[in-house]
Each structure stands twice: as C-alpha cells, then as structure tokens.
Amino acid sequence: MKTETKIKKSGLGARASRRISNTIVYIILIAITLVWLFPFFGIVLESFKVNTTAMDGELFPEVWGFDNYIRLFKETDFLKWFRNTAIMGVATAVFQTFFVLSMSYTLSRLRFKARKPLMNLMLILGMFPGFLTMILIYKVFSELGLTMEMAPVGLIIVYCASSGMGYYISKGFFDTIPKTLDEAARVDGATRMQVFYKVIMPLSGSIVIYTILMGFMAPWGDFMLASYIIHENSAGMSVAVGMYEWLSRTMVNSNYTMFCAAGVIVAIPVTTVFLCLQKYYVEGVTGGAVKG
Amino acid sequence: MANVKLTNVKKVYGKDTVAVQDFNLDIADKEFIVFVGPSGCGKSTTLRMIAGLEDISDGTVEIDGVVVNDLQPRDRNIAMVFQNYALYPHLTVFENMAFSLRLRKTPQEEVYKRVTEAAEILGITQYLTRKPRALSGGQRQRVAIGRAMVRDSKVFLMDEPLSNLDAKLRNQMRAEIILLRQKIDTTFIYVTHDQTEAMTLGDRIVIMKDGFIQQVGTPTEVFDMPVNLFVAEFIGAPKMNTFKTQLVREGDKYFVTPYGARIEVTGKKAGELLAKNVESQEIILGVRPEHMTLAKAGDADAIPCTIRVNEMMGSELHLHVEEANGDRLIVRIPTITLEDEQRKSMTYGQTLHITFEGKVMHFFDVQTERNLLA
C-alpha cells in the first residue's frame, strides 16, 4: 500500500518536472553569462566614446569614434609598453616552461634522496609572500642595471628564476602517466633522458601547451612585482603598470576612455591566444586538481 | 639465452619492510620458470630486481655469469612483458615493437625484418600501422609480447601478462605462450598468482609466501609432495581439504581417525611413514577434493556430513559439505559416476557419507605445518 501512495505523490511527470528545472537553469545561466560578459562589452563601448574622456555613467557612447585609439598611439608610450609586455610574455613562456617541466617531471617520475626534502622546502618557501624577495632583488638589479628602462629583462629573470616552484599542476599531470611506461622503455634500452624526450614528452602535449600559456599570460596580469622593478620609469613599463597610472585620482577624468581603448587592445591578443588554447587550459586546471 | 642465478637476494623497502628474503635460485639456460604466490608475496619484486627496476638490498643477481646488481636495465639485455602492457600510446604498433631496436640504432631493413617476423608469429601483421588504443586487450598483449620478442635478449621476463584478460582469452593466450616458447627458445621467468598458469607453463615452479621461497620444483613434484601446508593448499583447485586428526601407529600399520572414522594408510605413503619411523601423534591431514569419494552409511571409514553448497560444473560436481563439528570440506565427484536419482538428492541440508583412500593422504606437522614426509 505504502509504495502505491508514494508513486502517486509525484504528481508531475518526470519529463515535465525536468523541463521546468531545465528552464530555471537556463534562466540562471543566461543571467550569469550576461553578468560575466557585461564588463567586456562595457569596455569596448567605453573605448569608442568621443564626447568624453571621463566616466559619464552612460553605457553607450553619444558620439562614436576612434579618437581614444588614435590618442593612445600618438600621445602615450602605450606601444612601447605593449612591446615590452609581449617580449616578456614570449620569453617567460619559453624559459618558464623549461623550468617548470624539468622540475615537475623530476619530482613526479624520478626518485632520489633529496626529493621529499626538496618538495617540503618549496612548500615552505611558497608560504612566504613572493613580494618580500623583491626588496633585495630590486637592490641587486639596480646595481646590475636591470631595473627602470631595462626592467623587462629583470622581470623576465624574476618571473622565470623561481618558476620551478609552480610545479604542482604539471606534476599532477605527469603522475597520471603510468610508471610502467618508463619501466618498459628502460628495459627496452632507453636511458632516463631518452625516456623523458622519447616517451613522456610526446604524451604531454597538453600540459606543455598549458605551461606555455601560463608563462605567456603572467606578465600581462602581474602588477605587484612589475611595479616594483619598473619604479615608474615609462620606458620600461609593462601595460599593467603603465595603464594603472591613468586611473589614479588625478588622471582618471582625462584618461578613462583611453584606458578602456588600451584595455581592448591588450585583451585582444591575450584572449585570442587563450581561447584558441582553451582546451589545454581546461585540461591543465582540471587534471591538476584531480590528479587523474 | 643464459642462465640466471640469484644468491641470498633480499629486498627491504624503507627501513624495515622486508619484501623478499633469502632468495636462492639457479635458473638453467632455456628453462621456463614460474614464480607463483598470493599477492604481496614478493614474486613481482624479485622479477623487477632481476630486470633492474628495483634496487637489490642484499645478495647478488647474475645473468650469464655476470653480476648485474649495479647495471641499468638497458645494460642487462633482458626483455620484459608488463601486466598492463605498457605500450607507448603515441607510437604505432610497428614503432612500439621497433622501439628497442631504434634505440640501438639498428638499420631499417633489419628493424623491418624482425618486426614483421614477430608480427607474423603473433598474428598481428594487419595491425602494424595502428595505434595501441585502437586494439583490443588480447591484441595489445600480443604487441607487448612482440615488443619483447624482436630483441635477442638473454632472458624473457613476464610479469602477470595474462591477468588483465578475460577468462576465455587467458586460456587461449596461455596456450599460445606455450607455443611461443618453442619458437623463441630462451630463458623465461614468468610471474603469476594463478596456480593453473604456473602448473601448465612452468618447467619448474617457485612458490613464494611473505617474501620467502616455500618450494621449488616441477609441477608434479609440488603437486604430489607439497613441503608444507601452504603449498598444499595453494596448488590445486579447488583447494586441498585439511583438518586436524590423529595419526595412530599400530605396529607397522598406520591409521588416521578423521571425525570418528578409521582409515588405514596404504601404498607408498605407509612405507614412507615407516621408513621415517613416525610415531602416533596429532597431525594435520590433507586430502584433495578429487580424492574424496562417497561412502555407505555404517562403514568404518565413512564420515557423515551435511551438504551446504552444490556446484554443478558439468563434467563434475563440487560439493561443499559440513562435518558435524563445523569443519567445511569440498568433495569433487565426476558426474559420470552418479545416478540421476543420486544427483537430484544432493541438495542443501541432505546428509551424505564420504571417505577417501589410504594412499592419497598428506601428513603435516601441527606446529610447523611441514610435510612429515618431505
């Protein structure tokens, strides 16, 4: 008897109730998407405003035009900053990938006495705020002439030198490749180095691309370290540091729309690269979190 | 093609987790040897030490008279087949098999010749251009074997190569390995947890438990004369029935008294007991299920039991019966010897009388669990 009443209770058919819940989900998703994408459209629209250089509380421009972009390239050092950041991005991508992959591969697949202590040491070092190291590094770099206009070079070193500490995600990836593959290759006559580049590397395309992507994007988003090394020297600025100035209390009214124009230009290459390689990024993030 | 010699080999993990101890074994050239034992007994560890994939904590491993303890796997000239195949996912079947040859910079013609020959033998020629993921389990296993075959290795190591296959394929591959062995004709070391594989494949079997070798011998030897209770129960399926009972000596005659019955020891065993001058004592008696037979109620050697499970295997019947004080025994009866009526009456809860002959018993010491006659 009991089961009978239970079955009757769900008055709505399974299909109808699913349709309702799906509709609710769709509504929420559309709302979320609007909220998430709003700033992008906002920035783009803002960048085409001609009538004002400050915030005017309007979403759409009254008068459309490219004035902001023209001003950006004519009156500011933006092009130089952009070039600096692009160079840093490429260099960081190359070196950081090398460092991170060496470190993570070693920790994941090779066994040696110092392995655990090394991992613990890096764990502990990671708890110090990285910015703290800047004070000394800035001193040394300024002696060596690697700050101010040479800041991009100094920053590349800063971004890459300690990047081995960010091995977690790619180690998680390497951990998922069965150990017997290495063993089979070694029995087949491969040295450990041959195992590395003949067996494991060809299988690790996605994580290599992920690491490259992360390296390339680092200089575009970093503000803290860059601002310290650059020390307000326009010639050596990255886009982040340069553009930050435009929104300071005194300058925001004359530069706000130009900031948005610059933002659009910065976002285009990075977003394009990112969306093209999105698949690998997703693999990296999810794989690293779950360890397979 | 080489002999392999292990002397006092020991493996310790960390500080005091001992995986293998006192491992002494001489493997002759072209011998097919099988390491068998339950999981965690150290059989794979031993194999991996021979391969060079694990460090040897103590003792020496010699291949062809050379101590290889400090040699890298690639310098030992061995081939190995792994349980999960370990095929390189990014290479085709051909390149998988050619991998070791390429590392040795073998000329292309030679590579082609050897790989296609091996593929021919294994019947995987039509898959040579495929990637491993497009192959079935059995085909992958063949590729893994082929990869080991293309090399002129001194020793051929196989680490549970069939345990990832389903039962039917396993039987088929087992037969093929026997055939393969005729063709390759080298020293084989084969690890398995499956006693059937061990019995059918091995020239000699090494039975291991908790890191120690229990017995080394031909399949017949370990089946007929297990040195201890563990080996007796491990080899043979269903496993041997063992139970405590009295061995009674009356002059030159021996009797056992299981569950109130009285059975005389006859045949070779009686002679051996006498030769060793074994006195009356409590023992553990072992009788294989296939040596158990039905008896008539009231006979002196009949043991009354209750049927608990009746497994009909087709050609034979496996009866799990419970003796009056709770011991479980298994009886294996060829179906052909039973009348239809008799078969139908063998259901849960029915009483049955069983017995066994005097010449098929195994006697084990109660304390040491060692075979009294070994």
Place this chain on the structure above:
Amino acid sequence: MKKLTDLEYLKLSKFQAFWYNIKMFICAIPSWLKKLFMGIVNFFVKCGTAVKDEFVDIFTTFTKGNWAVKTSFFIFGFGNMYYGQFLRGLLFLLFEVVFFGYMFVPSGGLHWLGKGNWFQIGKTVGTVQGSFQYDMIYDTDVWVPGDDSVKVMLYGLLTIIFIFAFIYTWRLQVKQCRICMDITAKGKRVKSGKDDLKSLIDDQFHKTLLALPVTGIALFTVLPIIYMVLVAFTSYDAAHDGYSNLFSWVGLEHFNELLDFGNGGLGLAFGEILSWTLMWSFFATFTNYFLGMFVAIMINKKGIRLKKFWRTALVMTIAIPQFVSLLYVSKLFDSSGIIGELLGQIPFIKEYLTTNHYISLWDSPTVAKVLVIVINIWVGIPYVMLQATGILMNIPQDLYESSRVDGANTIQQYTKITLPYMLFVTGPSLLTSFVNNLNNFNVIYLLSGGNPLNTEIGTAGGVSVGHTDLLITWLYKMALGSADSEYYMASVIGIVIFLVCAILSLIIYNVIPSTKNEEDFQ
C-alpha cells in the same frame, strides 16, 4: 572518555555519533600536543645522533683510512684522483682553491664577514659611515662613500653560505674517498669520470634536470628570503638605507612594535588588518567554492545544451588580464560609474550614503568589504567551475544510478554523493586557494586599493591603513608606497604572513584526510 568499539559506535543515532565525535576530538587534543611535542623532541634527538654519527664516521675514516684518504682531509679531491676519479678530484680541488682564494684575498669573504657585526644589538651593519668631506681639488664638500650596509649584509650572508658549502663539500669528498678505498679493497673498479658524465643522463638524470630550476630558486627565493628575515632584525628603511646612513641591528624591537597595542605601536592596525585578511580569505574561498560548484553542476546538468558556450563565456574572464577587468569593474561601482550611479539612486542606499557623507560606494567600509568579496566571486568562479567540471565528470555514473534505484532524489544525490566526493577530492586545493586568497594582492589593490582609509588608526608603519587592506597590500605599501619605506616592518609582516600560512596549513593538513598521501589518488 571511554572509546567505543566499532559496533557500539554504529548503534549511536546520528546526533549521538556527532556528539561522540566532537568529544573524542577534544579528548584527543592533549595526545596530539604530546605527539607534536614528542615529535619535536625526537627530531632534535635524531639530529643529535645524526651529528654524533657523522663525527664518529669522520674520525674512523681518518684513523682507518690510508694515506690518500688522510691527505684528502686537507687537499680536496686528492683521494678521488688517487683512485682514478680525475674529474671529480679536479672539481673538488678547484672548489677548495676558489674558496680559500675568496676568503683570504683583501675585501674577500673574511673582510665582509668582519664588517657585519652580526646580531650585535645597537651596532651598525658595516663599520665605515660615508660622509661629506672637504675636497681640496673641487674646493667643496664631496661625498666620500663608506660601507653600504645592504652590501655588507648580502656579501656576509653569501660568505656564510659559502662556508657551509665548503664544510659540506669537504665531508662529501672525504666520504667519497673512503668509499673508493672500500670498493678498491673489494677488488672492484671505481666509477670513472666518463661513468659520472654518462650517469648524468641516466640514473643521475635528476641532477641534470634540476640544476637550473634549483639554482634559480636558491638565488631568487631562498637567498632573498633569508636576507629579508635578517632585515626584520635591523633598522633598514628609507632614512637608514645603508649607503647614506648605515642601518643597525635592533633585535626583536620591531616584533614588539607590531604587537604593541599602546600608542605608537602597530598592534591595533595589525589586529584589524589580520582579522580582515582572515575574514576575506574565508569568504573569498568559500563563496567561490560553493557558487563555482553550483554553476558547474548547472552547466553539466543533463539536457542542458550549449555547454561549451556557457563555459567559454565564463572562462573569458580568465583570459583578460586582471588589471584591465578589475580596474574597469572597480570604476563601474564608483560614484560616476554605471552601476555605482544606478545603485546610488536606490532610496535606502542613497540615504545611507548621504547620512554618512559618503560620495561613492567605495567610501563606506562595510560596503567596500562586501563589494570586494562580491566582485571576487566574479573573478574566481570560472576557475572553480573548470575544476569542478573535471571532478564532476570523474564521479562514476553508476553511483548516481544506484542511488536512484535506492530512492534518492536530485537534491539528495547532490548532498550525499556530489558534495562529499567533491570535498574529498578538492580538500587540498581548498587549502591552496585559502592561502592564495590570503595573499590576493591583485583583487584588493586593483579594486579598492585598500581604501577607504581607516581614520581611527590613521597611519601605521609609515603608510595610511585602509579598511580593506590585506597584510600583503600593507606590506606592499610599506615597501613601495611611502616615503619612509620601512623595509624592516615589511619583513616582519612577511614573516607574520608566513606564520599564518604555516599554522593554517598544519591544522588543515591534519584534519583533511585526502591531503595525507600524495599517491592515494593514483
């Protein structure tokens, strides 16, 4: 308290079991502490015995070694060369020569070490103060440079590291020499230089791979961190920059200052900022985590189409450099920004702003705090969504099927299967994201800049403190954003951040089961 057996435990009702677990947890604390204490004691005992063993070993090596071994106690690599390891021997010898060369040349290691006045409170780092002196040629006062404290400390530190390296290398080569002797005695061949080089691509391949990354970490992380820890015990700031004015050792003075709640101390500011930092970290982590998971579940719901589109729309926010999007969003909420203006017209908000004389939403401490947390949801959800998607796909589908057969509805499936599974798998990553949020400079600095200013506290550590300042932004402002540049205080705060992270990690590491075994998931 009596410990129940498994079966007795199973008899308890849910509530009783919960209560029992809490009691057991509290009862276990003393034994934990004892364990921790014993662990520390054991660690030191172990260290002690290890050092003792080392000395005994060195002694026996010397007494039992042959003349080659004995010689190598004084000439590095002699033993190696004696036994045919020329490559190693030469490298060792080179190291010794360089070491002694460096230490004893004028203005070499000893020179720098001597100038440091290490840890002598009140004494300057460096001994010669630069000053203006009359110069006859130019007929005016010119700057005659003295010591530079920064350099004195850096070179001193390097020298100390060099000395440790020297001792280690000495021990290493003596040991190797002994091993060579033993191997030769057994009639075996020692490894040649060629073997050594060969092993670098095989069984010593980790050395090849790690050489550069570890050097990088040593030079750019370890060395600066040790240096900055030292700075916390000095008076290094803009006024005492080491060059124009030597700075000196002050001991624990700055730590006392940080914890001093009276006038002139930083106690109040520190307490305020630390509690906000923890609160921020907590909310930022958990709002992101649960909402991100929620979004992931919605996108992955059966029957929802355009999965890829929804995902990409969210992931876009990761692609765009944070400083662009965050600065823009921050301005959106400003008084003249689109959203700020809109919100400002809502009556009760308008009233709230005018009664408190706030111009924009960012001027109100409470609203600013809520805003950064809310906007951080916008920043963080995409990451969590991606992670969660991966894990959701990994949950075995048959768990859901079997639970449906058992009679679970959608919500029960979520609470009984999805959530526990996710929590178990992502436990460790929650910890990481908590620690990351603790140091989330970008979001705070670019959104609010730490503002609005905390008028009750005013300035602390030479910089004005805001309501939304985290420890890390405070540190940043001290080092860069003020004329005083109190580097010493920045270092102290850096150490505090480290301690907070370390303590939190230790606690969480002991509570979450899945952090314990690195290889559990494989």
